[in-house]
Amino acid sequence: MATDPEAIDAAFFDELRKYYSEEEIVELGVFIGFNLGYHTFFGTLKFYPLFSPDGRLLTQAESEKIYGPAPGSLKAAEPSR
Amino acid sequence: MTYVAPLPREAITDPEMRDLIAQSEALGVPDELFARILARAPEQAKPFMRALLMSHAEGNVDHRLKEIIRIQLARFAGDKYFAALRSRKARQMGLNEERIEAGCGDYEDSDLFTAAEKSALRYADQMYLDPTKIDAAFYAELKMHFTEPQIMELGAFIAFHYGMQMFMRALGAAAPGSAR
Numbered sequence: 001m002a003t004d005p006e007a008i009d010a011a012f013f014d015e016l017r018k019y020y021s022e023e024e025i026v027e028l029g030v031f032i033g034f035n036l037g038y039h040t041f042f043g044t045l046k047f048y049p050l051f052s053p054d055g056r057l058l059t060q061a062e063s064e065k066i067y068g069p070a071p072g073s074l075k076a077a078e079p080s081r
Numbered sequence: 082m083t084y085v086a087p088l089p090r091e092a093i094t095d096p097e098m099r100d101l102i103a104q105s106e107a108l109g110v111p112d113e114l115f116a117r118i119l120a121r122a123p124e125q126a127k128p129f130m131r132a133l134l135m136s137h138a139e140g141n142v143d144h145r146l147k148e149i150i151r152i153q154l155a156r157f158a159g160d161k162y163f164a165a166l167r168s169r170k171a172r173q174m175g176l177n178e179e180r181i182e183a184g185c186g187d188y189e190d191s192d193l194f195t196a197a198e199k200s201a202l203r204y205a206d207q208m209y210l211d212p213t214k215i216d217a218a219f220y221a222e223l224k225m226h227f228t229e230p231q232i233m234e235l236g237a238f239i240a241f242h243y244g245m246q247m248f249m250r251a252l253g254a255a256a257p258g259s260a261r
Contacts, residue, residue: 001247001248001251002247005159005247005250005251008084008251008253009084009253010084010253012084013084013085022085022086022121023121023122023123024122025085026085026118026119026121026122026125027122027125029085029248029251029252030119030122030125030129030244030245030248032244032248033244033245033246033247033248033251034129034241034244034245035244036243036244036247037239037240037241037242037243037244037245037247038237038240038241038244040208040209040212040240041208041236041237041239041240043212044208044212044215044216044219044220044236045236046217
């Protein structure tokens, strides 16, 4: 959905239906869409994870040192038009 | 037909969901197709519908500006369904197709928009085109025209609607009244 929406066709949904109900597919779809939109928005706000990889609570400054200067959510965004 | 078929309208019996569908039909965005697909996941459907309607039609940012941004984003997402819908409220407030096309096109050189409106259109345009450009300087420019609550309202609106547009594109939703 994020990187190659053209690849999601009828056959793709047939494959999903082998494992998920219609209700679950809709739930997954809106969840993915929601996260697709918000992660980029949060990335522009320079949000960093509140926790270290080993689970310690971090300040934003500490988190930036661990996770780097550019939020990962900004790296994958590609135009789909 | 979308890859996930919408529930028949008569199968939706929850009073709140029926009320949300009536609200969306009154506004014109989304129309009942989106709501009837969402209704297949009833626990998800109501909060998503409430948030979608509230983020678009309420708040402290001009609804007409948000309507232009919503259409700009839908075209960017390649979503024919949401791109074809129009807010009746925005139309009643004076928004016309000329202004929508200008906002979705070369708005930077248009004299139809104020500097504030251009900065909001740029915010949406760049969010999914090149979000690395939305940096501290970009937010400083936005703050010249909008309060921080308004910027959060705009950003959340952009993120939420773009996400739902990508979902509808993935479902193969066509423009209302047209064949896919």
